[in-house]
Amino acid sequence: MPAIKALPENVWSRIAAGEVVERPASAVKELVENSLDAGAKRITARLNDGGRLRITIEDDGSGIAFEELPLALMYHATSKLAEISDLESILTLGYRGEALASLVAVADVEIRSRQEGDESGGIIRTHDGRITEHVRANCAQGTRVQVSNLFSGLPARRKFLKSASGELRRAAVFLREYAVCRPDVSFTLEHDGKVIFSTDGSGDKRRVLSRIWPEGAEIQTVKIQAGHLELECWFQSRAGISGRGDVMAFVNGRAVNDSVIKSAVATAARELAGNWALFFTLEPSLVDVNIHPAKSEVRFRYPDEIYASLHNAVKSLGSPMPMPEAPKEPARIHPSKPSGSGRISRPGWNFRDNPATSTGHIPPRQIEIFPAIEPEEREAVNFMGQNSGGYLVYDTAEGITLVDPHAAHERVNYERIKSNAETSRNVQKLLVPVILHPTLALEAHEFEPALKDSGFEFADTPSGVELRAVPSIGSIEFEPEALLRASLRALKNNHDGDTRNILWRTWATMACKASVKLTTRITRDEALSLWHELKECEQPYVCPHGRPTMIELKNEDLLKRFGRE
Ligand code: ADP
Numbered sequence: 001m002p003a004i005k006a007l008p009e010n011v012w013s014r015i016a017a018g019e020v021v022e023r024p025a026s027a028v029k030e031l032v033e034n035s036l037d038a039g040a041k042r043i044t045a046r047l048n049d050g051g052r053l054r055i056t057i058e059d060d061g062s063g064i065a066f067e068e069l070p071l072a073l074m075y076h077a078t079s080k081l082a083e084i085s086d087l088e089s090i091l092t093l094g095y096r097g098e099a100l101a102s103l104v105a106v107a108d109v110e111i112r113s114r115q116e117g118d119e120s121g122g123i124i125r126t127h128d129g130r131i132t133e134h135v136r137a138n139c140a141q142g143t144r145v146q147v148s149n150l151f152s153g154l155p156a157r158r159k160f161l162k163s164a165s166g167e168l169r170r171a172a173v174f175l176r177e178y179a180v181c182r183p184d185v186s187f188t189l190e191h192d193g194k195v196i197f198s199t200d201g202s203g204d205k206r207r208v209l210s211r212i213w214p215e216g217a218e219i220q221t222v223k224i225q226a227g228h229l230e231l232e233c234w235f236q237s238r239a240g241i242s243g244r245g246d247v248m249a250f251v252n253g254r255a256v257n258d259s260v261i262k263s264a265v266a267t268a269a270r271e272l273a274g275n276w277a278l279f280f281t282l283e284p285s286l287v288d289v290n291i292h293p294a295k296s297e298v299r300f301r302y303p304d305e306i307y308a309s310l311h312n313a314v315k316s317l318g319s320p321m322p323m324p325e326a327p328k329e330p331a332r333i334h335p336s337k338p339s340g341s342g343r344i345s346r347p348g349w350n351f352r353d354n355p356a357t358s359t360g361h362i363p364p365r366q367i368e369i370f371p372a373i374e375p376e377e378r379e380a381v382n383f384m385g386q387n388s389g390g391y392l393v394y395d396t397a398e399g400i401t402l403v404d405p406h407a408a409h410e411r412v413n414y415e416r417i418k419s420n421a422e423t424s425r426n427v428q429k430l431l432v433p434v435i436l437h438p439t440l441a442l443e444a445h446e447f448e449p450a451l452k453d454s455g456f457e458f459a460d461t462p463s464g465v466e467l468r469a470v471p472s473i474g475s476i477e478f479e480p481e482a483l484l485r486a487s488l489r490a491l492k493n494n495h496d497g498d499t500r501n502i503l504w505r506t507w508a509t510m511a512c513k514a515s516v517k518l519t520t521r522i523t524r525d526e527a528l529s530l531w532h533e534l535k536e537c538e539q540p541y542v543c544p545h546g547r548p549t550m551i552e553l554k555n556e557d558l559l560k561r562f563g564r565e
Pocket residue numbers: 001003004030034035038059061062063064072073077078079080094095096097098099100101142143
């Protein structure tokens with residue numbers, strides 16, 4: 001690797017800034033990306049207590065020169081970028097020179113490394129943000145980074161970490177994506193000394209996918225060329241099965257959570273329900289990866305080509321069974337993450353590794369996944385049903401919980417809309433643009449900056465002004481024009497204040513009105529998805545109007561009330 005250098009200010013000030021390390025999984029992601037950038041062929045991630053106690057990433061990559069170890073820990077020091085023009089052609093996963101420095105700020109870090117060709121290597125240790133040791137040492141070629149006591153000096157941050165299993169699950173999702181994207185690299189994930197999964201690095205993508213996706217259905221693959229981009233699409237049909245499949249998207253080898261791809265996949269999935277792994281390749285200058293600190297969002301120069309490539313992929317894969325029509329009224333709960341947060345791929349594994357297949361054949365254990373990853377968090381609840389009054393009844397480890405579906409759905413929608421407005425502002429492209437009435441077009445023109453800022457997109461065409469995109473505001477689909485009219489009304493009536501604030505509050509009110517009713521019959525999948533989404537909310541216990549979303553009957557209370565204590 002080239003030498004590590006401090007970036008000049010005019011370069012680092014152009015790099016999307018923000019927090020890189022917000023939880024153990026993000027530390028794992030940054031460190032694994034460093035190993036991949038260093039050309040590693042074997043990467044082992046070891047987590048203790050979900051990474052809250054310790055994270056160790058070991059690789060056999062090119063290593064760091066002894067003298068450069070202190071530099072690697074500095075902010076804005078990197079071997080991957082030197083000039084502004086390099087930002088146009090980023091091919092490495094990292095380039096900001098921030099990950100190690102951010103880790104040093106929030107944890108104790110130890111790096112052991114030996115550079116390719118060097119006789120000996122070195123160790124560097126930090127505590128409380130300062131280097132405490134830097135000595136030569138014998139070590140294997142490659143790098144081992146150990147991060148201990150993450151956020152120990154920041155109790156407020158620590159409190160927000162999920163349970164060990166939750167943190168492990170998040171880290172495992174990243175590792176799984178890398179395993180799919182880089183079948184030529186062998187990945188191992190260990191938790192508290194137990195191997196959670198490993199890949200053999202044989203380079204066979206189908207083999208990796210066939211172990212991650214459910215057994216049975218055939219995995220198809222097709223390559224598409226659309227304008228400036230190439231799409232390698234892997235697909236496993238789940239025809240007839242409701243709910244969203246597993247979607248993984250990679251752009252030039254980087255896992256992304258991108259709204260253009262998301263909405264293109266949503267359109268494609270309406271015709272072909274299934275699991276998708278999408279690998280887009282295009283000139284680095286045609287995609288901007290420098291818009292999000294975690295580098296998971298990108299901006300395409302020609303977003304239409306993303307749609308075109310997926311459209312062609314669906315055509316050549318053929319449409320087996322149509323997806324069941326999504327009910328329009330009343331609004332339903334889609335089992336999805338709040339928009340603007342998380343990644344495009346569904347969190348958690350949708351596959352349980354059972355070596356004894358129906359044919360009696362025991363497949364090679366390329367990936368081993370023990371079901372302990374996820375279920376601790378996700379299976380702790382059992383949906384019992386909906387009572388005649390409309391309340392949902394759940395059986396949990398703590399007791400019985402009654403949920404008001406309307407209040408709960410209101411809370412979930414409210415937080416989605418809020419987080420979308422505050423963070424990524426996801427955009428929903430309209431497949432069929434709406435031509436605006438001339439009066440409406442004039443009004444839209446008047447408030448164009450605020451509307452554009454919140455995700456509306458317009459285009460002047462010979463037939464009039466077209467509405468091409470609207471803000472994506474959670475699971476509820478509004479008529480695009482109704483959303484525009486309501487937003488305009490709010491902007492007209494509120495002369496002062498932050499327009500983005502005004503708008504998301506308006507949408508939140510609309511979403512409340514469109515939330516499922518107490519009388520809506522809820523399916524089991526919807527009920528479970530509502531439960532998990534509610535639990536992910538910042539304030540799960542009350543609806544935006546302050547009414548309770550749930551009532552808990554604790555086991556202890558039940559015992560008492562039945563006179564068993
Ligand atoms: P970035 O990856 O954006 O350059 P980091 O803070 O993650 O910033 O890393 C700083 C530098 O340390 C990298 O540019 C690289 O030169 C070096 N480095 C970090 N991890 C490794 C590793 N596992 N193997 C080799 N070099 C590494």
